[in-house]
Amino acid sequence: MSNSTLKRQLGPWAALAIAVGTTIGSGIFVSAGQVASAAGTPLLSLASWIIGGLIIIPQMLVLAELSTAYPENGSGYVYLDKAGFRPLAFLYGWASFFALDPPSISIMALAIVSYVAPFLPFFNGIAGKVLATAIVVVLTVLHYRSVREGGFFQVLITIAKIVPFALVITIGLIFMKVGNFTVVPASAQHSSVMNSLMSGVSATTWSYTGMAAVCYMAGEFRQPNKTLPRALLGSTIIIMILYTLLSVAVTGLMPFDKLIASQSAVSDAVTYIPGFAQIASAVVSALAVVVILGSLSSCIMYQPRLEYAMAKDGLFFKIFGRVHPKYETPSISILFQVGYAIILIFLTDLSTLLGYFTLVLLIINILMYASIVFCRKRADYQPMFRTPLWKTMTALSILGSAWMAWGTFIWAPWQGLLAAIVVCVTGLPAYYYWERKHRKQQAEATSIAD
Incomplete structure (x- = not known):
């Protein structure tokens, strides 16, 4: 294993870009309609987005403290290990690598192709998988060769993600109809405000997931005492404002009965803007490609840092802890993670499987x-x-995460439990093997020193 370690090369803008860029993904294109449907009324829908963002703030505050106490790469693995939950820390990384992180790269790459294929039919079938692989490879080369250049690209692609949303919001606010906000569908007239609000907030939770990505790379940010808290809290506020204003624009453009039935709310809302009806699909597809590309780039950048940290602790394959002598990146960890993701691209649909293992995390x-x-x-x-x-x-953070876990469990109870069993059955033997080997090496090193 190389004795070199990853250096602190990234600044506050890169941290903010990773947090924002990871969180804003393709889900926002459909979640506006889902939240509206769950909340039942326009005003409760808007309130759901605000409350959903506020619920995340306690979690970011807790992570801000933990990440500045231990400004190391590895995120939850590090904090669980420091707290004395070393087997659970290992299972966190084990499940992330084999069941969540590379599959998420595969799914996002294929999602980009799904927006391209309607306009370029050649990229249906195997050609689409080849294109998805090519996209992953190009981004991998970028992040393999330079942490700084990767961070700079992440800043640019995040700006490219936000600007179109800002334009849709601005145009939507200009052409929106105020009367759309006073509509109360018959289905919501007898519903409890509290129950409707809870349903609406629940529908926002996955749209707010991703800000903690910066903690994976906590050991590579300059001035972590300032950079990490600002990135965690700043990204939450930025995204909450963006989502809320987007919901205002979409609700103001579309009749509410159309909105709650929409499976592509942003795209459908754009058709109500004068002059955009004929090009709405192309505009939103182009926006979706940029949005998902930013999230994909972020994942390829930060995810390998978890296995790198575990390998440096002796709890993962030793080769994952190597740092490239020239590029100063966790080169082997990046290659293995992306290589695994490319293999998954050519396998069956992974979206449902990803959901099952999410309960474990x-x-x-x-x-x-x-x-x-x-x-x-x-x-x-x-x-x-x-x-x-x-x-x-801390209590609010636990309750918020428990809320998401319960929602996932209700969606797929036995599948989620089966996934948890698979993680434990495969992970715990691996943990005890590596832990025993690590302790033996430490004992030998101590003996030699004495």
């Missing part, structure tokens, strides 16, 4: 937020950022 996330309680008891715990009202924020 959500449950471990609950423990990750709880780890602050145990980390605060450590002698080496000296965070550069302190969470205000930390006990309350």
Whole structure:
């Protein structure tokens, strides 16, 4: 294993771009309609987006403290390990690598192709998989060769994602109809406001997932005491404002009964803008490609840092801990992760499988937020950022993650439990093997030193 480590080369803009770029994905194109349908009325739909964003803030505050206490690559793996939950820390990384991170790269690459294929039919079938692979390879080369250039690209692609949304919002606000906000569908007239609001907020939760991506690369940001808290909290506020304003624009453009039935709310809303009806599909498809490309780039950049951190601790394949002597990137970890993702591109649809394994990570996330309680008891715990009202924020973080876990469990109960069993049955033997080997190496090193 190389003795070199990853250097702190990234600044605050790259951190913010990774957080924002990871979170804003293709889901927002359909979630506006889903949230409206769940909330039942225009005003409750808008309130759901605001509350959904506010719920994430306690989680970001907890992560801001943990990440500045241990500004190392690895995110939840590091915090669970420091809290004394080393087997769970390993399972966090094990499940991420084999069941979540590379599959997510595959799914996003194929999603880009799905927006291209209607306009270029050649890219249906195997040609589409080849195109998806080519996109992944190009982004991999970028992030393999330079952390700085990868961060710069992430800033540019994130700006490219936000600008079109800002234009849709601005034009939508100009042409919106205020009367659309006063409509109360018959189906919502007898519904409880609280139940409708809870349903609406639940529908926003996945759209707000992704800001914590910066914690995977905490060891590569300059001035982590300032950069990490600002990226975590700043991205949450930016995304909450963007989503809320987009919901206002979409609701103002479309009749509400059309909105709640829409499976592509943003695209359908654009057709109500004068002069855009004929080109709405092409415009939104182009926007979707840019949006997903930004998320894909971010994932290829930050995800390999988790296995790199585990390998440096002796809890993963040793080769994953190597740092390229010239490019100063976790080159082997990047190649293995992306290589696995490319293999998955040519296999069957992975979207449903990804959902099953998500329950495992959500449950471990609950423990990750709880780890602050145990980390605060450590002698080496000296965070550069302190969470205000930390006990309350921790409790809210746990409840928010538990809410998502419950929603996932209701969606696929036995599949989620089966996925958890698979992770434990395959992961725990691997953990004990590597842990025993790591302790033996430490003992030998200590013996030689003595």
